Amino acid sequence: MHSIMIICPDNSPLKESEKWLSRYGFQVNTSNTLEQANRYYELSEFHLLLIDQEAINHLAESNIELPSVPHRIVLDAKASLSTGVSSMAQGALYYLPLPTDSETLLKHVVNALEQNKQPAQPSKQTTHVLFANTAEEAKEESIALGSAGSGIIGRCPPMQELFSDMYKIAGTHVTVLIRGESGTGKELVAKALHNLSQRHNHPIISVNCAAIPENLIESELFGHEKGAFTGANSSHDGLIFAADKGTLFLDEIGELPLEAQARLLRVLQEGEIRKVGATQSTKVNIRLITATHRNLIEMVKQGLFREDLYYRLYVMELLLPPLRDRDDDISMLAQILLEKACLKHNKPIYKYNQAFDKAIRAHNWPGNVRELENAIERAVILSPPERVEAANLKLADQQKQSSTTNISRLTEHDLMAGTTLDDYFKHFVLTHQHKMTETQLAHSLGISRKSLWERRQKLAIPKKVTN
Structure with missing residues (x-):
């Protein structure tokens, strides 16, 4: 049985992992501080340590050096590039943000325990982290785009070109327009840009403009004063204000009503918002990232989108390739998503077999990565314990039903x-x-x-x- 030590304050999100790690069969001990853990346990006897960065900060404040604790994962509620590089330099296997969902953390725990079996120190090739592997690489590769930890997976030439552009853009404050079909991962690109930017310590607020009713979208984005309309029983700051000093991501910007477009234009021009029903404006400092799969310039010609706003948004453009144009990325994505689905549904990790891959490669994937993930999750749920079956992807059935479901x-x-x-x-x-x-x-x-x-x-x- 593998033994794990969790070191974190009682109020840390990491504390919650004790129970579910125990349910997975790990022997788990906890301590509130590194001093306490070092006093009552022989830390070198644990197979893995999960440490909240706050516990490490407490050591520094007390002028105490970090004890030699091999095979550790550091998790940080205020994740930053500089702290990540420092953690790696001190020997951490992974540096992850808090909170981290149980599936992600479990995957990294398993990977770390596998590395623990090898006598040598983990090498650059076998160690994946959220941030750069060495301080020298920090400027060039602050997040390993293309790897599973970055959330954006891909090795094909179109994706490598995308990653190159992202690295160049991320350090600036320019407005970015992301274009791609539905399900290609536009929100993941926006989040990666935010994490790579100087604003990463501040929030990123994501809004799907198509999901908010037209009569509410201005209130949701810009806020409202008490009594501004029927039902406005209290003042509301709005999502743009919530993104102050951080990043605002507006998905499907083409669905934004013209009235709201005019208000957004003022935010970009003047750096201020005015709530619905307010007489005075409030200054905000946001970086705007937008996304759409529509042709905005064609919408401008049709009078459906403001031309002045379009040119404010179209400063830098990123194009996401559809899944059908990503060649071998499809198989790589499918394998990663298969493992993720198995962990999510407490299934044994299925072997990725040839018949399964053949069925996946033969499909056109009009729904792109989102459709692929859903299909694989179906297959995991429906397949017998010994083998994941291609028939359980239910791709043909899904196509037949698509014209009648809605x-x-x-x-x-x-x-x-x-x-x-x-x-x-x-x-x-x-x-x-x-x-x-x-x-x-x-x-x-x-x-x-x-x-x-x-x-x-x-x-x-x-x-x-x-x-």
């Missing part, structure tokens, strides 16, 4: 003779959108507002122009 409540009377469901959907939306809100349209079709938005993109149905 309009399940339509009756035969609703459909026009000789038309497909897509034809009817487009006809219904174009006919009724000038007298209905997006929420009312979605309700009439029996789908969610997000599903309505997704089918608009698929069928290229323009939204009504708001004067």
